[in-house]
Amino acid sequence: MNEQPPSPPIIGVFDSGLGGLTVVKALIDRSPDFSLVYFGDTARFPYGTKSAETVIRYAIENTSFLIDQGATIIVVACNTATAVALPRLQSLFSTPIYGVIAPAAARAVAVTKTGNIGVIGTSRTIKSRSYTKAILQLLPEAHVTALACPLLVSLIEDGAPSEAIKKLIVSEYLRPLQQKNIDTLLLGCTHYPLIETLIQEELGSSVAIVDPAKACAEIVCPSIPCNSTTTTYRFFASDDTHRFKAIGEAFLGIKIGKVYTQTG
Numbered sequence: 001m002n003e004q005p006p007s008p009p010i011i012g013v014f015d016s017g018l019g020g021l022t023v024v025k026a027l028i029d030r031s032p033d034f035s036l037v038y039f040g041d042t043a044r045f046p047y048g049t050k051s052a053e054t055v056i057r058y059a060i061e062n063t064s065f066l067i068d069q070g071a072t073i074i075v076v077a078c079n080t081a082t083a084v085a086l087p088r089l090q091s092l093f094s095t096p097i098y099g100v101i102a103p104a105a106a107r108a109v110a111v112t113k114t115g116n117i118g119v120i121g122t123s124r125t126i127k128s129r130s131y132t133k134a135i136l137q138l139l140p141e142a143h144v145t146a147l148a149c150p151l152l153v154s155l156i157e158d159g160a161p162s163e164a165i166k167k168l169i170v171s172e173y174l175r176p177l178q179q180k181n182i183d184t185l186l187l188g189c190t191h192y193p194l195i196e197t198l199i200q201e202e203l204g205s206s207v208a209i210v211d212p213a214k215a216c217a218e219i220v221c222p223s224i225p226c227n228s229t230t231t232t233y234r235f236f237a238s239d240d241t242h243r244f245k246a247i248g249e250a251f252l253g254i255k256i257g258k259v260y261t262q263t264g
Ligand code: DGL
Pocket: 015, 016, 017, 019, 020, 045, 046, 047, 048, 049, 077, 078, 079, 080, 081, 122, 125, 153, 188, 189, 190, 191
């Protein structure tokens, strides 16, 4: 009797909204041959200002939803959800679950020469100290300066009244990091890679920038047997699927087809 070939893996990715598409892009750029189901929790966005308990509850619901949709591997694209909910998810579900923090911390530690590492993220991510702890575990002598930059998410998603205002806000947020002489900056939020050029210009070329989306894709992709012949990408959002599609296509740089609500 012929054995059935193993079913191709389906990567389930969730985020508080659109930002996690930076992780999807990094996954596709690295190895496009897998199927993917994405859930953007746009109805409950943002997570970065919410309590850890609330974000954990949302993360559990999102993971269950993706597994119900057939996901065989889960990627928590949201830095805030990874920061507060990853261990809980890994203890609750038997499906392999990856976050963005450990891969990004490992990358930052590999890249830094002075051990002066900056981290920027949402208020909840920074309050959790998850990045700081992950870096210090790998490099106990590191000096980590972690800063919340709460305005950046809406600045990136909704735009600024002018480029000058955008530059001013970024510059004000990054000033304390420049005073600390960091040589590496970790972009600890899904949205920040979208303004990486502006951040690099502000900090100068001597500061290395670490993008957790790429670091995560480097860990996740080799673990996926990419033999899928039927590659499909499905996108779900919990609110305003039209806005998700319009902004999502701009974020991803590819057409994403129909965006479904959780109920179909
Ligand atoms: N996706 C979130 C993160 O990476 C940013 C947006 C939010 O606050 O929900 O932390």
